[in-house]
Amino acid sequence: MNTKRIFSRRRALPVARLAASVFAVALATGAVAEVRVDGPWARATVAGQQASGAFMTLTSSSDARLVGVQSPAAGNAEIHEMTLENNVMRMHAIDSLPLPAGKPVELRPGGYHLMLLELKKPLDAGQSVALTLTIEDAQGKRERVDVQAQIRPLGGGHGRMH
Numbered sequence: 070m071n072t073k074r075i076f077s078r079r080r081a082l083p084v085a086r087l088a089a090s091v092f093a094v095a096l097a098t099g100a101v102a103e104v105r106v107d108g109p110w111a112r113a114t115v116a117g118q119q120a121s122g123a124f125m126t127l128t129s130s131s132d133a134r135l136v137g138v139q140s141p142a143a144g145n146a147e148i149h150e151m152t153l154e155n156n157v158m159r160m161h162a163i164d165s166l167p168l169p170a171g172k173p174v175e176l177r178p179g180g181y182h183l184m185l186l187e188l189k190k191p192l193d194a195g196q197s198v199a200l201t202l203t204i205e206d207a208q209g210k211r212e213r214v215d216v217q218a219q220i221r222p223l224g225g226g227h228g229r230m231h
């Protein structure tokens with residue numbers, strides 16, 4: 070993930086082996102999935118509200134998975150899915166969200182979403198909130214994608230939990 074750190078750890082290697090490892094890193098970098106992020110937004114909160122949802126459409130150029138999310142605005146953030154249990158919509162944290170090659174995956178109210186928890190201050194409509202997504206490709210290589218999500222007002226009545 071952090072190539073600088075890898076290089077410094079391997080600085081003691083003989084030159085020939087170092088060159089080989091640089092080549093391997095370059096190949097791996099070429100294989101990293103490119104992920105397009107469309108329409109990122111987060112739901113505004115009122116004072117005292119500890120959690121909110123963030124939504125967007127993710128399209129990866131190759132098979133990959135969303136494996137994590139972080140935000141400086143939140144003490145904790147998770148990937149959530151909604152399921153219907155006995156006619157009640159419930160949300161669960163999931164470890165990863167598959168991003169099949171070329172297929173747009175929609176995160177939206179009532180479906181998959183990013184859950185921002187332990188909010189440090191209210192999310193005010195009209196501003197934006199920074200998110201960092203961690204994407205893992207089919208080879209297990211991870212990359213980070215920075216996203217600015219527009220904060221939109223609370224909708225009337227629909228999906229108040231998010």
Ligand SMILES: [Cu+2]
Nearest residue numbers: 149160182184
């Ligand atoms: Cu949630």
